[in-house]
Amino acid sequence: DPKIIQKPKYLVAVTGSEKILICEQYLGHNAMYWYRQSAKKPLEFMFSYSYQKLMDNQTASSRFQPQSSKKNHLDLQITALKPDDSATYFCASSQRDSQDTQYFGPGTRLLVL
Amino acid sequence: GDSVTQTEGLVTLTEGLPVMLNCTYQTIYSNPFLFWYVQHLNESPRLLLKSFTDNKRTEHQGFHATLHKSSSSFHLQKSSAQLSDSALYYCALSDGTGGYKVVFGSGTRLLVSP
Numbered sequence: 001d002p003k004i005i006q007k008p009k010y011l012v013a014v015t016g017s018e019k020i021l022i023c024e025q026y027l028g029h030n031a032m033y034w035y036r037q038s039a040k041k042p043l044e045f046m047f048s049y050s051y052q053k054l055m056d057n058q059t060a061s062s063r064f065q066p067q068s069s070k071k072n073h074l075d076l077q078i079t080a081l082k083p084d085d086s087a088t089y090f091c092a093s094s095q096r097d098s099q100d101t102q103y104f105g106p107g108t109r110l111l112v113l
Numbered sequence: 114g115d116s117v118t119q120t121e122g123l124v125t126l127t128e129g130l131p132v133m134l135n136c137t138y139q140t141i142y143s144n145p146f147l148f149w150y151v152q153h154l155n156e157s158p159r160l161l162l163k164s165f166t167d168n169k170r171t172e173h174q175g176f177h178a179t180l181h182k183s184s185s186s187f188h189l190q191k192s193s194a195q196l197s198d199s200a201l202y203y204c205a206l207s208d209g210t211g212g213y214k215v216v217f218g219s220g221t222r223l224l225v226s227p
Contacts, residue, residue: 042220043203048213055213090157098207098215099146104157
């Protein structure tokens, strides 16, 4: 059974629209993260959460908003989508903090037209 | 801020030859954690190995790396490349202060041919 679930697997959106990427982890971890990977940039850290609190934000744009309704959920809302947002978005989790191994979900591949 | 440098974007090798992927890092903190993650095609990254102990060799699945704080390096090595080693390899750094940020290098794509 998958331990980190990301929905949807693929997503096509139009420029200017808004989408929510879903992430749930069943590893019992306390920390969750979002990363972005595109052809232009390698794996890029976006956010980290611990016990539903934002711990670090390396995303310059406020169009990206993480949302945590439960300890094992960390969704990513993206507003006013741009073609440059096209990427694979990975959710990850670790037991406690960034010193622990990160376990990555399967990713959501977003294409903005 | 912290940074990780992987100088090779692409490494091409013939099967059976040794592998060495370079990783150097910068941090002001004295006890960083260094990681190597591997990402095969159409998969997500997964941990290959990690270390926080200076001058101690860490091994997993035939790969090994030694953290050298004196040179701020954590190079990945393997004695004999296999076709299945073809993948994207990321070196990553956590500053060791108990924070929640991991800095990834730009990645090195390893292509092993017969």
